[in-house]
Amino acid sequence: xxxxxxxxxxxxxxxxxxxxxxxxxxxxxxxAAVSSSTMSDSPAELSAELRNAMAMAAAAxxxxxxxxxxxxxxxxxxxxxxxxxxxxxxxxxxRLKINSRERKRMHxxxxxxxxxxxxxxxxxxxxxxxxxxxxxxxxARNYILMLTNSLEEMxxxxxxxxxxxxxxxxxxxxxxxxYHPSACGAMAHGPSLSGHPVGHSVxxxxxxxxxxxxxxxxxxxxxxxxxxxxVPPVSHPASHGLLKSPSPASAPLGGxxxxxxxxxxxxxxxxxxxxxxxxxxxxxLSRLSxxxx
DNA sequence: TAGGCCATCTGGTCCT
DNA sequence: AGGACCAGATGGCCTA
Numbered sequence: 001x002x003x004x005x006x007x008x009x010x011x012x013x014x015x016x017x018x019x020x021x022x023x024x025x026x027x028x029x030x031x032a033a034v035s036s037s038t039m040s041d042s043p044a045e046l047s048a049e050l051r052n053a054m055a056m057a058a059a060a061x062x063x064x065x066x067x068x069x070x071x072x073x074x075x076x077x078x079x080x081x082x083x084x085x086x087x088x089x090x091x092x093x094x095r096l097k098i099n100s101r102e103r104k105r106m107h108x109x110x111x112x113x114x115x116x117x118x119x120x121x122x123x124x125x126x127x128x129x130x131x132x133x134x135x136x137x138x139x140a141r142n143y144i145l146m147l148t149n150s151l152e153e154m155x156x157x158x159x160x161x162x163x164x165x166x167x168x169x170x171x172x173x174x175x176x177x178x179y180h181p182s183a184c185g186a187m188a189h190g191p192s193l194s195g196h197p198v199g200h201s202v203x204x205x206x207x208x209x210x211x212x213x214x215x216x217x218x219x220x221x222x223x224x225x226x227x228x229x230x231v232p233p234v235s236h237p238a239s240h241g242l243l244k245s246p247s248p249a250s251a252p253l254g255g256x257x258x259x260x261x262x263x264x265x266x267x268x269x270x271x272x273x274x275x276x277x278x279x280x281x282x283x284x285l286s287r288l289s290x291x292x293x
Numbered sequence: 294t295a296g297g298c299c300a301t302c303t304g305g306t307c308c309t
Numbered sequence: 310a311g312g313a314c315c316a317g318a319t320g321g322c323c324t325a
Contacts, residue, residue: 098312099302105313106300132298299322308313 116140 117131118124120139131139 095303098304101312102303102314103301110300134298295325297322297324300320302319303317304315305317306313306315309311 113133113136117136120131120136120143122128122131122139
């Protein structure tokens with residue numbers, strides 16, 4: 001019936017409707033979930049009619065849709081009327097339905113954001129706090145730019161290797177690209193690589209690309225400028241700037257990143273940024289914000 | 294305690 | 310008309 005029954009939340013703090021009304025939220029409890037709906041002019045408690053409707057729906061056995069059924073029914077009935085003619089409970093039901101939709105929409109957005117985080121070359125795991133949304137987006141942008149640069153570089157090298165056989169160059173590049181995954185052996189690409197999904201897309205045989213995924217975002221994390229200097233390739237600081245540790249004493253990031261001996265760290269965060277590579281700086285971020293307004 | 298990040302609510306606007 | 314999308318407001322949680 002109601003669409004938000006289909007999706008679970010990617011966050012524990014994103015309860016489903018049932019959770020909102022039937023369980024205490026962490027910290028705030030019931031009031032935390034409901035009180036904000038009363039910030040404007042709604043009464044602090046649900047109306048008696050509303051609660052009755054919910055109770056009846058719950059008694060009907062539809063646990064998942066207990067609230068939703070009541071809300072949908074009331075909303076459907078209310079939809080036939082003018083809003084001004086709607087009673088207070090009907091208006092509340094409509095509001096709750098709209099709120100539920102909006103919550104689902106935001107949950108979907110968060111799920112997509114989680115999916116994006118999963119394929120980003122940053123440390124995953126319990127000891128590393130997950131990227132914020134803005135950091136995820138900025139990191140993703142820089143990562144795409146880095147991969148584009150890598151691809152171009154690879155094409156260029158293949159063209160050089162094959163010299164004048166220009167008509168073979170494109171095919172060779174394609175073949176090289178296709179061959180790459182298996183050639184990497186244990187360093188298989190893809191999300192299956194624990195803790196470092198696609199971070200080594202910068203091939204070790206290729207010169208370091210211009211990418212530094214974190215440079216732009218560090219200015220986002222660190223409120224006061226100046227931006228931190230590039231991270232040295234060998235030593236891994238406790239924080240990449242982007243990544244928040246659960247506690248100061250938490251495991252250093254180097255432990256979360258698998259680093260292969262005798263091989264430059266494939267983590268693009270550890271690579272020195274190139275002046276040619278444009279990354280999203282704090283300034284550009286603010287510009288971006290301004291542009292979108 | 295201030296600031297960052299987030300979830301949620303809400304009203305408005307646009308689209309189908 | 311209903312749903313999707315958006316932005317502002319608000320309050321909670323967490324960290325430095």
